[in-house]
Amino acid sequence: MKFTLNTRKVLEFNRILNPLQNCLRMLVSKHELISLFTLFFLVYNLNMRSIISGDTLPTSLLPFCILEHRCVNLDSFGAYIETINNPYMFRQIDGHYLSQYPIVTPLIITPLYLVTYILLKISSCPIDMFNPSFQSIVLLMEKLSASSIASLSCIFVYLSIKNLTNKKIGIISALIYGFGTDTWTISSQALWQHGTVELLLAAMIYITIKNELLENKLNYVFLGFLSGLYILNRPSDSILALPVILYIFLKMNKENIKWFFALVIISGSFLLIYNIYYFGNFLGGYSSLSDGMELNMEVLSRLVGLLFSPSRGLFIYTPVFLFSVFGYLTIKDLPNEKLRFLLYALGLACILEIMVYSIFFWWWGGHCYGPRYLTGILPVLAIYLGLYMNKVSKEPNRYFKFLIFGLIGVFIIWSLFVQFVGAFYYPMGNWDSKPNVDENPQRLWDWNDTQIMRSFHAGPYAYDSRWILLFHHGFGNIYNKITKISNY
Incomplete structure (x- = not known):
């Protein structure tokens, strides 16, 4: 009797699950490009943090300058730039702060920033890098755009x-x-x-x-x-x-x-x-x-x-x-x-x-x-x-x-592992800076202390709590503001 009941439950579960599976299969088949894009996008954001570099800072700020001031200089962030210890990523020419790097990427991604920019204006959030909320939004938009x-x-x-x-x-x-x-x-x-x-x-x-x-x-x-x-x-x-x-x-x-x-x-x-x-x-x-x-x-x-x-x-x-x-x-x-x-x-x-x-x-x-x-x-x-x-x-x-597909499979597993370490572990272990690889390039040939394995043995990098706070407080405040306006 117990076996019959369990079998009946399994059959009932399969009866419910099969249509869902078929529906999902049809959805993926019909919208394969959207499905693939969504898969990549979600996995890229699973680590809930940005692996940023000073090189990318001008690019992450320029879309806000374009939308707010209709310009391609970074003068509005000048006071913040002056606080940076080594602002190698910026150039100051004729009194203007400019990106050291080409501005193709900022121009391409500016449309992606438009909705966020409108929400910032609605919520009266200042476009100012000294403002913690705006700093978090800059990080979030950089990651989502990338x-x-x-x-x-x-x-x-x-x-x-x-x-x-x-x-x-x-x-x-x-x-x-x-x-x-x-x-x-x-x-x-x-x-x-x-x-x-x-x-x-x-x-x-x-x-x-x-x-x-x-x-x-x-x-x-x-x-x-x-x-x-x-x-x-x-x-x-x-x-x-x-x-x-x-x-x-x-x-x-x-x-x-x-x-x-x-x-x-x-x-x-x-x-x-x-x-x-x-x-x-x-x-x-x-x-x-x-x-x-x-x-x-x-x-x-x-x-x-x-x-x-x-x-x-x-x-x-x-x-x-x-x-x-x-x-x-x-x-x-x-x-x-x-x-x-x-x-x-x-x-x-x-x-x-x-x-x-x-x-x-x-x-x-x-x-x-x-x-x-x-x-x-x-x-x-x-x-x-x-x-x-x-x-x-x-x-x-x-x-x-x-044989060939077996070898390809082994190499795929290693390649996936390496990138997983990069996404979820790096820069734990501080391989780049201890000692500084730019001053000690011979370390690049050291098989006993590789960037991959030192990062892995150091353990996973914690997610950025600012992402949670941003969604909870930042976008929560924006939502409340919009609700008040619509009620009015």
Whole structure:
């Protein structure tokens, strides 16, 4: 009798659960892009804190300056900037406080700040960094904006691989890209330029693939607009835009080439004018980049370090991308000649990108988690990995297929673990600063004291209680204010 009752309960539970499962499956299937974006966005925010850097402070403040004062300087935060011990991230020129870094990202994310800005005005919260509530809102908006940019880049990576292979490979590759690389621990956690580099490059690759499936003048317009932003967002990464420009010339359509370059000029003109007006040169605050370059015998060791250093190497933090090398060799199997050219050229651009960063004597990227400087090439490596997994999935030899996917699986697990440590543990253990890695770069080669394992052994980093307080007090006060206004 007891067994019958339990069986009846199970059947009743399944009767209720099955429609819910079917409903969820239909919802995900019908709205796959929204579902994927939501998944990435939620996971990126699970640690309930920002992994911020001084580099990202100007970017997090500029949208408020744009909305409040209709300007691209940071003069309204001047008093706060003067209290910073080493305000290297700002430049003071002709009495104006400016961002040391390009302002492409602040311009792109300003629309995301509009609702928050309106709520701040309704609640009479001062836009002042000396105000604790506003400080918390700045942190929250930085994290939400960064995670939105990173999540959107995952969507474009998914769409690119889906069109080159199939939906299943596209989803797997996008998940590896989103959770097994510095896209999680760098791009989604703070407003570094790297997140925008990934987003713009992934979008350009997808539009190019889409254009080969169905050519449209709008595709050239979008490619031109995005290319102008991409080149000026992070000049040291602009090498990766060259394959797209070469693809445009390969199409040999004068009218579309004109549209492309017209939009490059339109999207880049404001930023060029800004750089020339304030900084007196085309590169803006990046004009001093050449000061950090050293072309000497150490270039080779830096190159190896960018790929295999125990505390900065790309293939140490994301070893699954070792299989991307094999993916590059499968490009020849693609039927479309122009796409083959694009993907081959992107591989060469990635190699040049790594070589460029090996010329910098601070190739490790300062205080950060993992190979920050190589974040820009991650969308390309994810596509190559997808191509290789697609080829292996069609391999008739079951044992070979099992072996390769088994190795890929092991490397995926390690890659996910490394990024999980970065999101939930780093900077516990203070690996970057004890002793200071910028003053002791030899530590980057110490296998007995790696950034990954010291952070992990130090234990999880506590979530930021200001997030809870902000939602409870900050947005609670805003809600009460709106309620009073509507009642009135």
